Amino acid sequence: MALKYTKKVMDNFLHPKNIGEIKNPDGYAEVGNPICGDMLTFTIKVKNKKITDIKYLSFGCASNIATASVMTEKVKGMTLEKAKKFKWETIINELGGLPKQKIHCSVLVIKGLQKAIEDYETKSGKKTPHRIKTHLSKKL
Amino acid sequence: MxxxxxxxxxTKLDKRVLKKMYPYFSENYGNASSIHFMGEDANKALDEAKKEIGKILNCGQKNIIFTSGASEANNLIIKGIARANKEKRNTILVSEIEHSSVLAPVEQLGKEGFKIKYIPVDENGQIKMSEFEKMLDEKVLLVSVMTVNNEIGTIQDIKTISKLTHKKGALFHTDAVQAVPYLKLDINNSEIDFLSLSAHKFYGPKGVGLAYVNRKYKIFPIIDGGEQEYGIRSGTHNIPGIVGMAEALKLAYKExxxxxxxxxxxxxxxxxxxxxxxxxxxxxxxxxxxxxxxxxxxxxxxxxxxxxxxxxxxxxxxxxxxxxxxxxxxxxxxxxxxxxxxxxxxxxxxxxxxxxxxxxxxxxxxxxxxxxxxxxxxxxx
Missing domain, CATH: 3.90.1150.10 (Aspartate Aminotransferase, domain 1)
Known part of the structure; x- marks a missing residue:
């Protein structure tokens, strides 16, 4: 195989966890795009400042699917504060490494997680919407 | 399964090819440049391979230069012809769907001052002939269009492209790596000046290929050394590989x-x-x-x-x-x-x-x- 994927990557690619979409989610995120060859959507449920459920869908390569699978497993049950600080390096360690050209997959997955949390906070009124914020900062 | x-x-090496190659590893292992009898034996194998290949491709055997594969052949032809003839003309035309071993050398030549133009293709991967004709002028030194595309398998009308090229006094190269064993290659009849092949694409061994080079034209080598292959490609001849390629090519058109x-x-x-x-x-x-x-x-x-x-x-x-x-x-x-x-x-x-x-x-x-x-x-x- 030209790309050296670890057994853990392959397991998570062939048997991904937390696949799907939560109905009426508290937070939603879409990251990447088909032009780049990787696009993910995340949906989360939040209760008592904790991520009680997280699901994802993927248009992507094996490592895109695997990194999202591992991340969702790790952050399920985590407090929002902790989940916000969750690092892409943790995913790579968990998978026993990724080919160099696939590192960006783990970064994209973290971006998705942060965006979903941000969406939840915006919707629940805990944060100024991103769009308005940038608009204000431009004005200032 | x-x-x-x-x-x-x-491709998988054909066992009949392997059988032909065997003696040249550890029995007839002489260097084709040596003047003793073992060198002569190796040289004989080299000559026979060239004769055989020349017959199949319908070209002069003295124009066959053995290389390590098609990437080297493409590099040798494109860089070698361009650099040796830059005083005459300085534009190079390549199709936009060439293999990277054609695109990267022309990119390098672009940095050296050559003008590189890319011939567009239609939705089937065929060269747009009218656009190509418009791009052809008296500044064009070399045109390189692959016989068969490696990704989508499109076959180009090489004969027409080479004829148009020659009409404007330019030279024509084709990377024919994906053509064997599916298309008959006829170098003289198709008016091809330069052509690249690689043995491992047609059930031959890896690490051996050839550049057909019409030696009427000046070409600079990219590897200097012991002056093998008329000084165009130095380096000890890979006799087992060369014997294997000749056999693989023979089988390719027999079956x-x-x-x-x-x-x-x-x-x-x-x-x-x-x-x-x-x-x-x-x-x-x-x-x-x-x-x-x-x-x-x-x-x-x-x-x-x-x-x-x-x-x-x-x-x-x-x-x-x-x-x-x-x-x-x-x-x-x-x-x-x-x-x-x-x-x-x-x-x-x-x-x-x-x-x-x-x-x-x-x-x-x-x-x-x-x-x-x-x-x-x-x-x-």
Whole structure:
């Protein structure tokens, strides 16, 4: 195989966890795009400042699917504060490494997680919407 | 079951070829440049290989330069001709769907002051002849157009392209790596000045290829040294490889490949009927008989390839060289695929050793893989 994927990557690619979409989610995120060859959507449920459920869908390569699978497993049950600080390096360690050209997959997955949390906070009124914020900062 | 459907990347060495090569490893292992009897034996094998190849390709055997493969042949011809003739003309035309071993050398020549122009292709991967004719002027030194594209299998009208090229006094090179064993190559009749081949694409050994170089024209070597191959390509001759390539080429045109086309068409018919939302990329008519390049809507090509690999099936995404680089195919882009479709393609290239049973196993597995990956795609219809 030209790309050296670890057994853990392959397991998570062939048997991904937390696949799907939560109905009426508290937070939603879409990251990447088909032009780049990787696009993910995340949906989360939040209760008592904790991520009680997280699901994802993927248009992507094996490592895109695997990194999202591992991340969702790790952050399920985590407090929002902790989940916000969750690092892409943790995913790579968990998978026993990724080919160099696939590192960006783990970064994209973290971006998705942060965006979903941000969406939840915006919707629940805990944060100024991103769009308005940038608009204000431009004005200032 | 193990199934190999990546024959445009490389092929299995034919056992009959291997048998011919054997004595030249540890019995007749002399250096073809040595003047003793062992050197002479090696030189005899070299001469015979050239004679044989010259006959098959219909070209003068003294114009055959052995190399390590087609990448080297492409580099030698393009850089060697350009650098040796830059005082005369300084524009080089290449098709936009060439292999990287043509595109990278011309890019380098661009940095050295040459003017590089890319000939556009239509949705089937065919050169746009009228555009090409407009681009041809008296400043053009060299035109390089591949005989068969490695990703989509499109066959170009090489004879017409070379004739147009010569009309304007330019020289013509073709990378014919994917043409053998499917197309008859006739260098003299097609007015080809330079041509590249690689043995491992037609059941020969890896690490050996050739550059056909019309030695009427001045060419600079890219490897200097012991002056082998008339000083055009230094380095001790790879005699086992050269003997193997000559034998592989001989076998290539001795045996018919009609069953391959039947097998390929059978595969595509089954895929079309049993897997929804798939498209064939490239020309369905002017195409070599072993190639299928297919777009699978809303899933990613590499994921398909990796999962098929876990089931013992070897296929390719685009060309093997680019599969590690994460770059969308320049060929599929050139034939007009939308940007969002560039990452959903898989190349199946059959070979003479494939069986119907293997094709059935592949389609059966493919159906499951596509269904699974589509079950959780994030692309909404």
């Amino acid at each position: 193990q199934v190999y459907l990546d024959n445009s990347a490389t 018919k490949t009609t069953h391959l086309k039947e097998l390929r068409d059978y595969m595509w018919d089954r895929m079309k009927a049993e897997i929804p939302n798939i498209n064939l990329n490239g020309d369905s008519r002017s195409r070599i008989p072993n190639n299928l390049n297919v777009r699978f809507e809303s899933i990613e090509g590499e994921a398909i390839v990796i999962e098929l690999s876990t089931k013992g099936i070897c296929v390719g995404t685009g060309s093997a060289c680019s599969s590690k680089k994460l770059r969308a195919s320049h060929v599929l882009k050139a034939i007009g695929l939308k940007d969002e479709h560039l990452n959903s393609n898989v190349r199946f290239t059959l070979g003479k050793f494939n069986t119907k049973k293997e094709i059935d196993h592949t389609v059966d597995s493919l159906k499951k893989v596509v269904k699974r990956l589509r079950s959780f795609t994030s692309i909404k219809k």
